[in-house]
Amino acid sequence: xxxxVIVFPGSNCDRDIALALEKLQFKNRMxxxxxxxxxxxxxxxxxxxxxxxxxxxxxxIAGKSLIINEVIKAANKGCxxxxxxxxxxxxTETGLLKGILLRNKNLRFINRDVxxxxxxxxxxxxxxxxxxxxxxxxxxxxxxxxFTNSDHLKELKNENLIAFKYCDSSGNINENSNPNGSLExxxxxxxxxxxxxxxxxxxxxxxxxxxSNIDGxxxxxxxxx
Amino acid sequence: xxxxxxxxxxxxVLDPQGKVVxxxxxxxxxxxxxxxxxxxxxxxxxxSNDEIxxxxxxxxxxxxxxxxxxxxxYKVNKI
Numbered sequence: 001x002x003x004x005v006i007v008f009p010g011s012n013c014d015r016d017i018a019l020a021l022e023k024l025q026f027k028n029r030m031x032x033x034x035x036x037x038x039x040x041x042x043x044x045x046x047x048x049x050x051x052x053x054x055x056x057x058x059x060x061i062a063g064k065s066l067i068i069n070e071v072i073k074a075a076n077k078g079c080x081x082x083x084x085x086x087x088x089x090x091x092t093e094t095g096l097l098k099g100i101l102l103r104n105k106n107l108r109f110i111n112r113d114v115x116x117x118x119x120x121x122x123x124x125x126x127x128x129x130x131x132x133x134x135x136x137x138x139x140x141x142x143x144x145x146x147f148t149n150s151d152h153l154k155e156l157k158n159e160n161l162i163a164f165k166y167c168d169s170s171g172n173i174n175e176n177s178n179p180n181g182s183l184e185x186x187x188x189x190x191x192x193x194x195x196x197x198x199x200x201x202x203x204x205x206x207x208x209x210x211x212s213n214i215d216g217x218x219x220x221x222x223x224x225x
Numbered sequence: 226x227x228x229x230x231x232x233x234x235x236x237x238v239l240d241p242q243g244k245v246v247x248x249x250x251x252x253x254x255x256x257x258x259x260x261x262x263x264x265x266x267x268x269x270x271x272x273s274n275d276e277i278x279x280x281x282x283x284x285x286x287x288x289x290x291x292x293x294x295x296x297x298x299y300k301v302n303k304i
Contacts, residue, residue, distance in 0.1 A: 102238075102239070
């Protein structure tokens with residue numbers, strides 16, 4: 001599997017995700033945002049961080065960068081696209097995913113491990129997980145409060161496009177287990193073709209038992225054909 | 226030609242920053258305060274003599290970058 005990680009000024013999870021991909025034998029390339037061509041890729045990752053210092057809105061400037069046109073073209077051809085944290089924000093700013101990530105409800109930057117539940121494991125990104133499996137994954141964001149209009153929310157539910165929801169350690173999905181105010185505890189969503197996944201939690205930080213856990217590994221192993 | 230652009234959150238979108246500013250103003254003893262909404266302000270200078278054409282350009286800028294129309298409204302004025 002060939003993967004490309006797009007690097008923007010201010011990206012800071014790019015090397016973590018590269019490490020995760022290489023650990024799972026992806027042939028990975030780092031692609032600077034000013035490039036106008038993408039290497040042949042089965043998977044493109046938009047990493048976490050603070051692209052362009054979050055100027056204007058998180059992800060807004062990166063969402064109009066030169067390389068993004070190529071990412072959009074690849075996405076429309078069915079290439080797998082994974083946006084994590086700031087990458088998720090960029091995906092919503094490009095329009096590849098609908099909705100938006102607003103400021104956290106409590107106005108604080110949240111950096112801690114939270115529980116999320118696998119809502120849909122029937123996708124190229126989540127097939128190695130069990131449905132309703134509870135994972136412990138780190139979140140680190142200021143704008144992770146997912147919001148969308150009622151039509152899109154209906155679409156997400158009816159077409160089973162919600163990938164992950166925040167929950168507690170027993171799997172309860174409610175206001176108490178919602179760290180940032182996200183609509184219906186949504187932590188990650190697919191587009192209608194399910195070749196694009198945007199998620200706020202950081203699976204690339206959960207690939208090694210010595211520093212965290214290995215709950216993120218199956219996201220990357222799911223992708224391997 | 227110079228234009229001002231004001232970008233504000235739509236009425237039904239929660240504005241936690243505005244809320245905090247509002248509470249702080251109340252703490253300062255500012256009474257009769259109904260609500261505070263926070264937004265963004267831009268001044269844009271365009272090299273043009275055609276006001277209608279220039280305003281159209283600024284409008285396009287708002288739609289493409291300055292505002293996210295899912296949650297924000299914008300106003301353009303000549304200054």
